Amino acid sequence: MTLFGLAGITNTNAFASENDVKWDEEWDVLVVGSGFAGSAAICQALEDGAKTLMIDKMPVLGGNSAINGGAIAVVNSSFQKDRGIKDSYELYVKDILKAGLGLNRMDLVEVIAKNGNSAYEWTLQKGVYYRNALGQFGGHSVPRTIWPEINSGGKITIPLQEFAMRNGGTIRTRVILDDFIKDENGKIIGAKVRENYDFNFDPMKDESENKTGVVKYYKVNGGIVMATGGFSYDIKFRQEIDPAITPDLDCTNHYGATAQALKVMMKNNAKTVDLKWIQLGPWGSPDEKGFGIAPVFAIPAFSYGIMVDARTGKRFVNELADRKIRSDAILKMHKNPDGTITHPVVICDSVGAKGTTKANVYRGIHKNVIKVFDTLKELADFYHIPYDGLKKSVDDYTRYARARKDEEFGKPFFEFKGVVPDLTKPPFYAWRALPKVHHTMGGVKIDTEARVYDNDDNVIEGLFAAGEAVGGPHGASRLGSCAIPDCLVFGRIAGRNAANLAKKDKEC
């Protein structure tokens, strides 16, 4: 019987002792993965005096974090205070739990809620710049999302990595962690890696079959931080976990988001939680591959506009509900009895479109994802939506927006530049929606100190994990813009604790 019925992963307590390996190098802390969690971990470990190496299996740094939208939800930021927005940790936790269907690890959520704003302020000291903007993502009760100077996680990871390099850290690409080396008590004391690894993208294959690179052994005196991200692009693995996540579903992630590192941890007896929860982002578009531009335009479009079933012109969900509710609603309605698919259409007017930058709108139009129409009739004809149905939905919605009360789906209305946008000011902007695999909520079990647990619920000495590699904080569905604070907060905790172990080791 394989662990959790997943093919190819057998649980082993076998260890290679210090005498079994010839060490090639020695470090205090090894950080595996160079996204938000890994970059935060290396910076923190360096600040705490540890000789630290960060490796990434890919030829470029940053994983999903580097291609991410840069949206960070934190409580009581200066941006909220400047705008008089009242928020609280309790409300933040409540929103996360609601999206996660209450399956979240409360202790981990509280740590994120309480430390998110200080993690953001810590990135300021590392040279990250933020623009003066505050947004509200679906599922959040108040505006609390902020962005770096442009909508890109790379604007956070790169300054952190530069800080690490300036402060004595070592960073290497194309080095894959293959296994841990343990002492006779099961404590992790090092890593087996392959340098010059050649990642070869085939999402239908198990990445563990790729044998490229040169084997090396790194001795680690403190801890190893697994900041190895999620497995959304591992089509084979994700389907073993949830057969409903079929290979034809597109994915927003970078190609390296496979389950290889998770399997290494499972093989070494790490306990996993919530693997079955795989999130679809409701704002993908069938008219482009990957993440694309639609999710960026979706922020104002879902806030100020409507999403309709193209067969009727009717709304069918609160456009600001959390991702799971919206994705489930789309997938439920979009398949026709004959197997064909009708994609819902998201519509906002010219005022709503001003909720994002002109550059984003132009990019969407240029890529043929966003379409612009002078009249609703032209829009209805283009997407084959019954005009009467659409007109009624638009009129009803405009009435709700003006009364600030959505009588059908309870969507909250927010002011934009002093007005609550409705759907009366042409031109009208529209795009077709299709959920895409976006985030894996499951991963290894940690505690609030980022220590990884084994299947007997004991701490695996010397092993830490942070970010999307971890299961628990987000329950059944992650709330938008809450991954970055999770990664930064727990990346710092993991880096600090891994460094502390090295100090203890030196004191002994």
Ligand SMILES: Cc1cc2nc3c(=O)[nH]c(=O)nc-3n(C[C@H](O)[C@H](O)[C@H](O)COP(=O)(O)OP(=O)(O)OC[C@H]3O[C@@H](n4cnc5c(N)ncnc54)[C@H](O)[C@@H]3O)c2cc1C
């Ligand atoms: C397109 C997109 C947009 C997003 N936008 C937002 C947003 O605006 N706000 C938000 O909060 N969240 C967002 N998310 C989610 C968020 O980006 C991720 O959850 C987050 O980046 C995960 O960070 P991480 O550090 O855990 O992992 P990653 O950033 O994925 O980094 C993991 C790294 O580990 C490396 N790795 C894996 N295994 C090994 C191994 N064995 N050896 C060596 N290296 C290894 C990988 O190559 C990768 O570089 C977005 C996600 C995507 C895909």
